[in-house]
Amino acid sequence: MAGERFDLEPSFRALLLDLGISPVRVLRRAALPADLFIRRPIELSIPEYYRFWNALDAEGGTEGDRDLAVDIGRAISVELFSPPIFAALCSPNLTAAVQRLAAYKPLIGPVRLDADSTDALTITYRWPSGATPPALLATTELIFWVALVRIATREQVRPVRVTMPAPAINRTEVESYLGARLRRGPGFSIVFTAADAGRPFLTENDQMWRVFAPELRRRLADLEASSTLADRVRAALSETLPAGNASISAVTRQLAISARTLQRQLSQEGTSYQAILAGTREDLARHYLTNGDLRTSEVAFLLGYDDTNSFYRAFKTWTGTTPDAIRSTTPADA
Structure with missing residues (x-):
């Protein structure tokens, strides 16, 4: 990892409210400051980041057969403004969006993305050694790409393969949302066909990307420079x-x-x-x-x-x- 602290976007508070989850209760359960969402920037260490997601799972994943990762995927929208995600939506297609977020992912989470577009588009996650990522966080990361490509193309795009070490708690609901079977494997990855990865994004905005790119590069450089x-x-x-x-x-x-x-x-x-x-x-x-x-x-x-x-x-x-x-x-x- 380039650094040891990562941004939590202020828009996350709006997402929690949209999901009917109390931000105060999540922060209390995670043993994080009650005023976290009014700080700028909101930075968390890896343990704090994981505690936040575990607390979110505990607070929001208790309603019967609800799968919170799926609910988060459905709640993602352009209105929930996040510069790196908005930059992805400004991309011409999913392949370009993955490449952009792979470069800037260290700003918004303790994980690396590997993208391989040789035949199909394969997105693989590399988490820090020594700690297993929260199940909700890892599942949401995979669902995010499906939500993103559907928002950007207005097509019901489905991945051709989704792999994770252990099945999701509510596997049926997750598979229904993805439109694909979950496979057990050594890591977390998701694969899209070359045709779907190249579908034009209706949200493409190169002018807006030119506005965001310098700031994202500066933030990434600051993160890398601050790493002792x-x-x-x-x-x-x-x-x-x-x-x-x-x-x-x-x-x-x-x-x-x-x-x-x-x-x-x-x-x-x-x-x-x-x-x-x-x-x-x-x-x-x-x-x-x-x-x-x-x-x-x-x-x-x-x-x-x-x-x-x-x-x-x-x-x-x-x-x-x-x-x-x-x-x-x-x-x-x-």
């Missing part, structure tokens, strides 16, 4: 640790920087590689122990430890307690 080397090391470790590699060489290869330069710049930022490694391991350990059914030995492996005892000793040093004690607490307590 420590931020980049943390992001790299989140990818190398689950592969069992905690070495500084693995990180320097990924960041294309020498070990000496990395240590020197981290020192200038008031930290060190070992300090970042320990902090990242602790954060990931707490997440693994309080979310999911991983055994302690599996957590140790995912954090790059050769044996469970080494992990136990390190965890006791970080927290003053044991992994088992943390596991027995609730996620909120942890």
Whole structure:
């Protein structure tokens, strides 16, 4: 990720009200400031961003067979103004819209988009390592593209394939909205035919895009510039640790920087590689122990430890307690 904080568009408050969901209750459940929606800009860290979506799911997904992701897709409209989304609607077709949002997605969420238009248009999501995205968020991201192309073309476009690791809670309603069967796979992706991806957008507005593009580029540049080397090391470790590699060489290869330069710049930022490694391991350990059914030995492996005892000793040093004690607490307590 380019940075560690992401914009939540002010229009989200209007969307919640349209859905009949109390913004106050969502913020309270997510343990976020009550005045969040009147701040400018509204920026959330990854944990805060995920808490927001989990709280939204809890507040809005309790009415019988309602699938909130589908309701959000139906509620999306041009009136819910969001510059990056509006820029997508200004595109000539879905392929161009995906390319634009793929470039600017780091502004509005902790996720990357990969787009492949070789034969069909395949949109694949890459989420940050170490934490599973909320089910509502991931499902809504896939539904968003269907909503977008239908708004822009005024055609009932259907994807040809939709893949996710686990089926949606209300699978029938989600499949009915998409017009496609959900397939189980290792990640989140959605595929459109080349013909549908190239359908002209009736909302195309190149003049408006020229107005928005410079501001979006500036915001993206600010985001990337604000990312410190420590931020980049943390992001790299989140990818190398689950592969069992905690070495500084693995990180320097990924960041294309020498070990000496990395240590020197981290020192200038008031930290060190070992300090970042320990902090990242602790954060990931707490997440693994309080979310999911991983055994302690599996957590140790995912954090790059050769044996469970080494992990136990390190965890006791970080927290003053044991992994088992943390596991027995609730996620909120942890």
